[in-house]
Amino acid sequence: MSGSVRRTTMPSIEIVAKEAGVSTATAGRALGGYGSVSRKSREAVLAAAERLGYRPNSLARSMITGLTHTLGVLVPDIENPFFSRALRGIADAAHERGWEVLLVNTDEDLALERKALSVLTERRVDGLVVAPTDVADRDALQAVVDAGIPVVLLDRRVPGLEADTVGIDNRAAAKDATERLLKLGHRSVALLTGGDEKLRPKLSRPGLRGVERLAATTVGARAAGYRDALVEAGIEPRPELVSAEGFRREDAAAAxxxxxxxxxxxxxxxxxxxxxxxxxxxxxxxxGLRCPVDVSLVAFDDADWAEAISPPLSVVAQPIYELGAEAGRLLLDRVQGSDKRFTHRRLPTRFIERESATSR
Structure with missing residues (x-):
């Protein structure tokens, strides 16, 4: 036995064209997804490629079309069910149109986010869906936009950046959730923001004054909604009840x-x-405390386990998958030449009342 390995030659596009009974140019357009090709010819080319085991040369295709058929996605914490579910929506929207997705987890680290933006730009992704770590840091994202790469912001907005955004009305949703606790008779309601220690000074201002201008993820808008509900109920917000001690589970436990x-x-x-x-x-x-007997609890996001625990968790349910899918579709529209005015899509939330909050 010689031990030599026989290499199988990949069929060329010319062979695929001959098999399909079309010109090489038509086969190239059908396989590359660009230009004008009749439905009959496209189906014949794809069927021939399948029979012959043809695999397109992505580098050659990108040189012809100027597209890599790849989208970049930057999220701050892939372990957070919100972002993992949103990613599924983005990926499904991309795959429906023949695009692939490259994911980078930034760990809420601004330096990692800047590096990731640079790397994905160098790899010539066609567009980016980004949930920014710090919406006050516009420069890196602005450089991407200036380079002609479309950007869609997920869950967060960056003031002054020309980009589509997809999210919810965070202020209204947080206000509604807080009002529901107040109606149950709670006069002392704490807010766990998931923000880091850099936010503490701004979240510690008397009466949470100016918190809506807080340039950090969704914290500012949601804290403003929380404050609005308290003030309308005649309750002075207590800054010591507002936590900015980290976004991980152990941080929330310590808080x-x-x-x-x-x-x-x-x-x-x-x-x-x-x-x-x-x-x-x-x-x-x-x-040794019980929910809701000792402390009531309401949270954003209807995680898979929220209904299975005891007591089942009352939540502000966001349409997370749909948020991701809409971000993906918006981005692909831009990549494929849409020049419509930038849009700020706001999808509705739904409050699901279960058993984790009770009357005081």
């Missing part, structure tokens, strides 16, 4: 223990995502 050690602890907590809610529940269990 919950701190809040419940206050001389006048909260009787209810609004957590701004499902990972934070898990941290709250972990802390309550460690302290």
């Amino acid at each position: 919950t223990r701190r809040l419940l050690a206050l001389p006048d602890p909260p009787t209810a907590i609004l957590a701004l995502d499902s990972l934070l809610a898990l941290g709250v529940l972990q802390a309550l269990r460690g302290l």
Whole structure:
């Protein structure tokens, strides 16, 4: 036995064209997804390519069309169910039109985000869906836009950046959730934002003054909605009840223990995502407290486990998959030449009342 490996020659586009009974140029357009090709010819070319085991040369195709058929996606925390579900929506929208997706997790690290933007730009992605780490840092994203690469912002807006955005009305959703706790008789409601320590000074201003101008993810808008509900109910916001101690589950657990050690602890907590809610529940269990008997809890995002736990979690449900899919579709429209005015899509939320919040 010689041990030599026989290499199989990949059929050329000329062979595919001959098999399909069309010109080489027509076969190239059909396989590359560009130019004008009749439906009959396209089907014949694709069938011939399948029979012959032809695989298109993506580099050659990109040289012809100017497109790599690849989208970049930057998210701050892929372990957060919001972003993993949104990514599924983006990927499905991309695959429907023949595009692939490259994912980068930035870990809420601005330096990592800037590096990722540079790398994806160098790899010539056709467009980017980005959930920015810090919406006040516009320069890196502006450089991408200036380079002619379309950008769609997911969940967050960057003031002054010419880009489509997809999200929800965060201020209204947080206000509604807070009002529901107030109607249950809670007068001391804490807010777990998931923000980091850099936000603490701004979230500690008397009455949460000016928090809506906070340039960081969705925290500012949601904190403003929380404040609005309190003020309209005649309750002075207490900055010590607003947590900016990190976005991980263990951070939320530590924040919950701190809040419940206050001389006048909260009787209810609004957590701004499902990972934070898990941290709250972990802390309550460690302290020997029960939800909602001792502390009521409402959270953003209807995670897969939210209905399965005891008690089932009351949530602000975002249409997460649809947010991702809409971001993907908007981006592909831009990549494929849409010159419509930039749009800010706001999808509706739904409050799901379960058993984690009760009357005080």
